Amino acid sequence: MIHSLFLINSSSDIFLEKHWKSVISRSVCDYFFEVQEKAGEAENVPPVIHAGHHYLINIYREKIFFVSVIQSEVPPLFVIEFLHHVAETFQDYFGECSESAIKDNVVIVYELLEEMLDNGFPLATESNILKELIKPPNILRSVVNSITGSCNVGETLPTGQLSTIPWRRAGVKYTNNEAYFDVVEEIDAILDKTGSVVFAEIQGVIDACVNLTGMPDLTLSFMNPRLLDDVSFHPCVRFKRWESERVLSFIPPDGNFRLLSYHVSAQNLVAIPIYVKQNISFFETGSSGRLDITVGPKQTMGKTVEAVFVTINMPKVVLSANLTATQGNYTYNPVTKTLVWDIGKLSQQKLPNLKGSLTLQCGAPKPEESPSLNIDLKIQQLAISGLKVNRLDMYGEKYKPFKGVKYVSKAGKFQGKGLLEVCSVHFHGQVIANTSAQISHCHHGAFH
Amino acid sequence: MTPMQKLLQLPVNAVNIVKTVQAQAQEEARSPVLTPDSIQQNWYSAVQPEELRNLKVAGTGGGDSEERAPLEEGVTSAQTQPLRHDDLKEMLDSNKDSLKLEAMKRIVAMIARGKNASDLFPAVVKNVACKNIEVKKLVYVYLVRYAEEQQDLALLSISTFQRGLKDPNQLIRASALRVLSSIRVTIIVPIMMLAIKEAASDMSPYVRKTAAHAIPKLYSLDPEQKDQLIEVIEKLLADKTTLVAGSVVMAFEEVCPERIDLIHKNYRKLCNLLIDVEEWGQVVIINMLTRYARTQFLNPNVNESLLEESGEKAFYGSDDEEGKEEKAEAAALAKRKPYVMDPDHRLLLRNTKPLLQSRNAAVVMAVAQLYFHLAPKAEVGVIAKALVRLMRSHSEVQYVVLQNVATMTIKRRGMFEPYLKSFYIRSTDPTQIKILKLEVLTNLANETNISTILREFQTYIKSMDKDFVAATIQAIGRCATNIGEVRDTCLNGLVQLLSNRDELVVAESVVVIKKLLQMQPEQHSDIIKHMAKLTDNIQVPMARASILWLIGEYCEHVPKIAPDVLRKMAKTFTNEEDIVKLQIINLAAKLYLTNSKQTKLLTQYVLNLAKYDQNYDIRDRARFIRQLIVPTDKSGALSKYAKKLFLALKPAPVLESPFKDRDHFQLGSLSHLLNAKAGGYQELPDWPETAPDPSVRNVEVPEWTKCSSREKRKEKKVEKPFYSDSEEESGPTESADSESDSASGSGSGSESEESGSGSESEESREESESEQEDKEDEEDKRKKKKKTDRGKVKAPAVESPESEESSGAEEKNRAQKVKGRRSGSESESEEEEESESESSRSESESESESESDTDAKKKKKAPVTKPPPKQAKKESKKEKKEMSLLDLDDFEPTPSPQVTPVNNFLSSSLVTDLEGLSLTDTVMAPTTIAPSGSVKTYELLHRITGEGLGVEYCFSRQPFSPDAHMVAVQIMFTNNTNAETKNLHVEDPKLQSGMRIKEFPEIELLPPGEMVTVVMGIDFCDSTQAANFQLCTHIRKFFVSIQPPVGELMMPVFMTENEFKKEQGQLMGMNEISEKLTLGEKCQNEHGIVQRVTSAANVSRVPCGSDKECRFAGKTVSSGILVLVTVATKEERAAQLTVNCEKMVIGTMLVKDILQALTQ
Secondary structure, eight states: OEEEEEEEOTTSOEEEEEESSSOOOGGGHHHHHHHHHHHOSGGGSOSEEEETTEEEEEEEETTEEEEEEEOSOOOHHHHHHHHHHHHHHHHHHHSSOOHHHHHHTHHHHHHHHHHHEETTEEOOOOHHHHHHHBOOOOHHHHHHHHHHOOOSBOSSOOSGGGSSOTTSOSSOOOSSOEEEEEEEEEEEEEEETTSOEEEEEEEEEEEEEEEOSSOOEEEEEESOGGGOOEEEEOTTBOHHHHHHHOEEEEOOOSEEEEEEEEEEOGGGOOOOSEEEEEEEEEOSSSSEEEEEEEEEEOOOTTOOEEEEEEEEEOOTTEEEEEEEESSSEEEEETTTTEEEEEEESOOSSSOOEEEEEEEEOTTOOOOOOOOOEEEEEEEETOOTTOOOEEEEEEESOOSOOEEEEEEEEEEOEEEEETTEEEOOOEEEOOOOOOSTTHHHHHHHHHHO | OHHHHHHHHHHHHHHHHHHHHHHHHHHHHHHHHHOTTOSOOGGGGSSOHHHHHHHHHHHHHSSOHHHHHHHHHHHHHHOOSOOHHHHHHHHHHSSOHHHHHHHHHHHHHHHHHTOOOGGGHHHHHGGGGOSSHHHHHHHHHHHHHHTTTOHHHHGGGHHHHHHHTTOSSHHHHHHHHHHHHHOOOGGGHHHHHHHHHHHHTOSSHHHHHHHHHHHHHHHHHOGGGHHHHHHHHHHHHTOOOHHHHHHHHHHHHHHOTTOGGGTGGGHHHHHHHGGGSOHHHHHHHHHHHHHHHHHHSOOTTHHHHHHHHTTTGGGTSOTTTSSOHHHHHHHHHHHHSOOOOOHHHHHHHHHHGGGGGBSOHHHHHHHHHHHHHHSOHHHHTHHHHHHHHHTTSOHHHHHHHHHHHHHHHHHOHHHHGGGGGGGOOOTTSOHHHHHHHHHHHHHHOOTTTHHHHHHHHHHHHTOSOHHHHHHHHHHHHHHHHHOGGGHHHHHHHHHHHTTOSOHHHHHHHHHHHHHHHTTSGGGGHHHHHHHHHHTTTOOOHHHHHHHHHHHHHTTTTSTTHHHHHHHHHHHHGGGSOHHHHHHHHHHHHHHHHHOHHHHHHHHHHHHHHHHTOSOHHHHHHHHHHHHHHSOOSTTHHHHTTHHHHHSSOOOOOOOOOTTTTGGGSOTTSHHHHHTSOOTTOOOOOOOOSSOOOGGGGOOOOOHHHHHHHHHHHHHHHHHGGGGTTSSOOOHHHHHHHHHHHHHTTOOHHHHHHHHHHHHHHHHHHHHOSHHHHSOOOHHHHHHHHHHHHHHHHHGGGOOSHHHHHHHHHHHHHHHHHHTHHHHHHHHHHHHHHHHHHOTTSOHHHHHHHHHHHHHHHHHTOSOOOSHHHHHHHHHHHHHHHHHHHHOTTSOOOOOOTTTSOHHHHHHHHHHHHHHHHSOOOTTTHHHHTOSSOSOOEEEEEOTTTTTTEEEEEEEEEEEOTTOTTSEEEEEEEEEOSSSOEEEEEEEEEEOOTTOEEEOOOOEEEEOTTOEEEEEEEEEOTTSOOOEEEEEEOSSOEEEEEEOOOGGGGEEEOOOOHHHHHHHHHHSOGGGEEEEEEEOOGGGOSHHHHHHHHHHHSOOEEEOOSOTTEEEEEEEETTTOOEEEEEEEEOSTTEEEEEEEESSHHHHHHHHHHHHHHHHO
16 A cells, blocks of 8 residues: 655655655655645645656645655545554654654654554554554653663563554553543634624534553543534444443543544534624725724633634735734734734723734735634633533542543634644625625625 | 574574675675765775676675685775774674664664665674564564565575464564565565465464465565465455454455455455454455445445436426436336345445544545445435535545545535535635635535525635636636526626736636636627727736637627727737637638628738748648638638638537546545546446345354354244334244245346345344344335334244244245356355254255245246245144154254243343443454353153153253243153143152242143243252252153253353453452363364353353453352353463352362363
């Protein structure tokens, strides 16, 4: 299936190559470079490239292209998912999936890749099994290793691989038995200029950190499981019990893992937690424009809205911005043309406002695009959908674990760029009333 | 370990000594060449590295070291400084593992960077047996990377792996096979073949999995081995563990994807295992099964697709009226033969559905494509939600999913309509995603949602991403062509765009407008005029060309403007792009034909300019047109038609989605994405016209579940009449059903299908218990209802196993008859298997019976409505008597209603339900369904001592409902005399203190030749003391005694692994009895052990994480004391049996019994 893998950095250096079958010359990457050049931005490089006798399937993560070489038919998603899995494993092992981390740990990377694929077909991909096979690096161990000459490869042979519960290691022991669940929800919404919702949905995940001794069998139940519209599970979750009882029953993997991702559809949506009034206009004459944005909290159930960022991608002709913010700071980057307003906490009493003028390039025509706003925010201790964990029960072990649940709501569209969550409560500039002949209406509005 | 290692290292070292001299010289010569950053570079400029290597290679071939000596000397003398790799070699040769490790790490880092480290081969390879695991692993990495280049040296390592293949540790065996098979050296092909074959029958599923992985490796190394490898694949396909399933199907796909016949027998197993296979394996299996299903089942949409063809309207209108006769005929045919889904087809759909919830996008996509290609139209909708979910994943995933959604939306638009808003474009999306979303939105547009979509499009036009804007304009154009209602709106909107400041936008609009105008030009002369004005400003060649073409084409609508445009164009002709020039010529020609008075000179001028153009296309065109339109003497014939040629009505272009008809590629595949066949792509076959014989998928009951499941099946079938509402279906009812169907004159196809379904539902029940709990899909329900209804009517008739047997046989016969040519041998063999396995039935009996049936059937091929099933049943009823006469010695579990309390059935089915709920995975499910184990009968009274009355008993292992503390004993009376036996009852029980007995109700009459079965309960007080009593008839009394084996004193308890461990922890010390043993021939694998243990004792399997241990739990019937059994397997055939039980006597006896069962 997967023949070879090349890791390429942003300056088109191939800094790692691994072959699972016979060696393929790295010149095959020339096809990739060609396409990359044509595509311009990294994110526009098509994931599948036809390269002579080969096919290149690539992903772009953390400024690294993972380019895999395929020789014959294979489901592209299979490869893409696998490559992301590789990236996540690196992240898991080294804390970050960067070029330097990979270069520093090249031997471990190689050992990992060797275990993950056999002849191009995935072999051991579960993080728990891998960690039994190859210990993740840490400072203490590397010091000890350099002195004693012991190694990173597990001395004991992994038995997890052989069991029917491949995601869990055998013989896990903790002094403090803890299980934490983070319910993280992201509101993904498009608002129009009046502030009404064009489209909104909630993406939620439950990330767990379970450090429990032995083979605990957990059952997690919700107060309101009907809220969950569409779910996808970690393989440990027993699907049948979810179907019949709407509880999550599972023997958890050891450590961090994503238990569940879910979706709450628009009809269950409580409300968008903030509102925005915005007015950005450009004058026909004088090469200037005006900007006026006010942000205020809406239905937050008594919780504070924190870490509010407003990001605006300005038209190219905007040279600089001269604004005053009643709260927080703003920066305008004239190169990327982005205006970022870091508001911080939202208070009920005083609504933050950003107002002022924009300077446009002299002589340039008035920009016709109305910039869209992206808003990033965070609410602690609240799942915006109203989802509540009812209880967590443990069977199969005698001790009493410490259990914790945390709720966080964020704005944001899952963009799959690792930790960085790009938000997008974003505003479409134009309001169109009439359906028929709307295009002409609209363009009248826009052009004249 | 260490002495062995030394042993191994000896030869390596020995060879090394020989090789070092050569090798070192070689390395010294080469390494500076191959490491460009070496400081020492000046010396080799004279000799090209390639030449040098050739010299060397030639040298190593023979023993001509003398010949090479001068060269070596030359090289070494030139070498004044130590070489870079020397230090590495030194480190590798040292005794310290840490040094070796460091060296290997550096070497691996070199490999990772793509640097050549091949010269270190000899130094590295001798560390292959190093006892440090990490060093060893890194050496493997190196070896696999360079073995191909250094074949001779690589061979030195083979013996290490061969030894590893025999290691008692399964993980070492597996890793040895893995590396061995990765060494791409042709010489070792036979060794690899042998190793794979051996590993394929290894005890450990992990090793078998590795064997499956090794198959494609060997195949790519030597395709000649295909036939042998297929044998191995066939063997591994029969494997029942989830661990192997994914890997072997992958091997199948790479080596012999065309051998679809290998799948038949494993189809149901694969379907049932699927949910527990690891994610990657799931993808491969699902894709393969999609292809399989396309060859084996009928198109579930066969009726719809016929209607689809004749247009959407026909969907509502009657198809007989419109459309061709053929179609009507075909549709009628389809109607006459209603589509019934093959249960196997349903099984696949049902078992894949939960996987839509997988976290792995590839799995979700695989299920989605399976549903798209295989499911009835009404059911495909379920995939939409899951696919929409994938859109929130990484952009690469989005890209692939959108491509597939785009294809799907063309065929099944309705499916994604509710999710329209999920395809709205965000400003942060990459352009390629935006364009794909646009494609989907366009495909989804219809009369009702077009206004929303167009409103959305408007905002897109203002985007800063110009490629995206251009695509949006094209999308608007497509919406306009597809939906007549909005054409004018769109056209107006596009015209507005013509005044856009961005030229690209304008140009794109012009091109789209041109296409739209072509549809109804007469209404839009003002737009054409407007566009004519644009020629002054628009510079984009494509747009200019489009305008010119428009004016030319519709010059009669703009008679005044057209010549003027030509005049302007003639002026700028020389500066135009080629594409524009061609259109100018066209325009000129058209004007000349319609309005020659005004344009004659202009045309000539343009043609003259074109004549001397640099581009030969333009010159050719000019020459051609001149001949055509300007009447001369020569060209008389053609110029007559010039008008027709130029001014013919041109069909409006159809704006089609680039994703149209892409679904002939299997969705989700690389080929689909590229819209071109990729290497190794397996075509998705068309549905067959008639379904191939479904009986090929019937599987003989595996040895180890045979008895138990058979028991179960019988019980269920007998149960049937009383609980016809329950979900389960009994085979006989159904097949009787199908019989009546077929008799009523349907074609042979449906007949065979039906007959298959009967036996299949049985099979699948055996395969996985859990599956039964699944909610049946609607169609099934409907079908079932029908059947159960009929079942009710016939219920009284179907009560004896004989009738079931006969109809079962009938079923097979029919299958044979219908598809005799192909399946004949298979189903026959199966039948044989079954009859063999059934000790209870004499072979001749069943055969003669089935023969008679076949005869009967042959006679009544004509439309007889009801008689066949009745007839069959009557026959069987009659035969019942005869049969019992013959089957004197056989156990006949006929718990007739008057004897076995109804509660028994209830509780037994409850037990089954509980089992389904218990958290076992499917691998062990079949084993746990066998709480009853194989039933052994004991003689209570021999027919000679009983003067013609033969009595046998067995422990039915069913809960005894009148008293839960009693063991149920089933007693079978057979009257072998010619006289009636009357008043059979129990008298005068002599029991140990505490023991109790619950007598069976008196049997008033046992006619000669008949047999009757009753159940009595005995409380043995958890002892193996015999219960003595007298068995009385109306004339005689017999002293009899029942002595239970210790294993029958208990009943199964269902617990989890953790509960088990907990309980076990409390039963240590004196309560634990352990015994070492050597496993018998037939119970070396898990299944064997489970079967032996459960037949020796009435305990149930406890799910267990390790495959080296089998655990069982039960409790004594009388006092409810826990009995825990553990069988831990070790290397070879050694094993340890542990029994934990509070009652030591029971424990000791049980150990003895199980020991005996396992060692036999």
